[in-house]
Amino acid sequence: MAPSHPTDRFAGDGLRPRRRHDSPSRRHADLGFGIGLRTGHYAEILAHGSRADWFEAISENFMVPGGRPLDVLQRIRADFPVVLHGVSLSIGGSDPIDPQYLAALRALIERFEPAWVSDHLCWTSADAHQLHDLLPLPWTEELLDHLVPRIARVQDALRRPIVLENVSSYLTYAHSTMTEWEFLAALVARTGCDLLLDVNNVHVSAFNHGFDARRYVDAIPAEHVAQIHLAGHADHGTHLLDTHDAAIVDAVWELYRYTIARLGPVATLVEWDGEVPPLEVVEQEAMRARAVAAGAPKECTAAERDARDAAAP
Numbered sequence: 001m002a003p004s005h006p007t008d009r010f011a012g013d014g015l016r017p018r019r020r021h022d023s024p025s026r027r028h029a030d031l032g033f034g035i036g037l038r039t040g041h042y043a044e045i046l047a048h049g050s051r052a053d054w055f056e057a058i059s060e061n062f063m064v065p066g067g068r069p070l071d072v073l074q075r076i077r078a079d080f081p082v083v084l085h086g087v088s089l090s091i092g093g094s095d096p097i098d099p100q101y102l103a104a105l106r107a108l109i110e111r112f113e114p115a116w117v118s119d120h121l122c123w124t125s126a127d128a129h130q131l132h133d134l135l136p137l138p139w140t141e142e143l144l145d146h147l148v149p150r151i152a153r154v155q156d157a158l159r160r161p162i163v164l165e166n167v168s169s170y171l172t173y174a175h176s177t178m179t180e181w182e183f184l185a186a187l188v189a190r191t192g193c194d195l196l197l198d199v200n201n202v203h204v205s206a207f208n209h210g211f212d213a214r215r216y217v218d219a220i221p222a223e224h225v226a227q228i229h230l231a232g233h234a235d236h237g238t239h240l241l242d243t244h245d246a247a248i249v250d251a252v253w254e255l256y257r258y259t260i261a262r263l264g265p266v267a268t269l270v271e272w273d274g275e276v277p278p279l280e281v282v283e284q285e286a287m288r289a290r291a292v293a294a295g296a297p298k299e300c301t302a303a304e305r306d307a308r309d310a311a312a313p
């Protein structure tokens with residue numbers, strides 16, 4: 001059976017996917033509502049297609065010389081937009097950026113023509129040892145100075161802006177001199193990179209560190225947001241843990257609604273990595289995202305809100 005969602009094929013003009021919604025201020029196509037590509041769903045997607053509009057593939061899973069994963073991605077890519085999402089770039093680390101990793105990623109880009117390529121704003125290695133965790137960074141001018149040439153090196157090698165995701169965190173650094181959202185805005189201004197805004201991670205970190213999640217969203221440069229992530233987490237009472245093994249909670253849906261109202265339509269993806277349920281359950285979360293986004297108020301900028309508030313009696 002043919003895939004059930006054939007409308008989001010690439011336009012055939014190189015790397016530019018067809019836009020679902022044109023937004024004069026946005027740098028990225030709104031791909032609609034997607035899900036993370038997971039091995040347990042391969043067979044069903046290949047056989048029956050998917051209600052999802054697009055897929056996000058973990059880059060490292062496809063950095064192999066051949067075999068089933070590459071074949072599956074090739075077949076899915078024929079019918080759906082795909083983005084590549086990495087977990088081991090370690091852009092914030094002190095190890096040199098691995099040229100072999102960049103070459104492998106570049107080869108994937110040339111083969112699959114992803115709408116964009118993302119990784120995480122974190123560090124994941126030390127002394128060439130992969131730590132297999134997305135570790136938080138201090139928000140300092142010194143880190144900005146460290147990141148600017150590293151991001152330039154990545155963007156030069158990949159010949160496109162890198163899209164960086166905010167990670168959830170469970171500690172902060174005493175020597176941070178700015179907030180995370182101030183750091184993100186400064187990073188975008190200095191490097192031209194783009195952002196993957198994980199709304200669940202904002203909610204988790206806001207709870208863990210006691211900041212206002214809406215204030216974070218307000219400060220994000222809207223035109224640089226390529227994508228949104230949604231996922232489930234675990235509530236341990238004293239802290240929230242970003243587990244990706246459950247349904248999205250109501251508070252995150254509400255923050256997502258607020259984010260879409262603030263940013264306008266943004267390609268949105270549901271992540272589910274542990275206790276992965278049947279494909280239709282993950283698809284259902286993506287369809288809920290579609291409904292929530294459709295119900296969000298029209299885009300309202302901070303300046304427009306200020307003007308409206310000033311005019312109010």
Ligand SMILES: [Fe+2]
Pocket residue numbers: 165198201229271
């Ligand atoms: Fe995420």
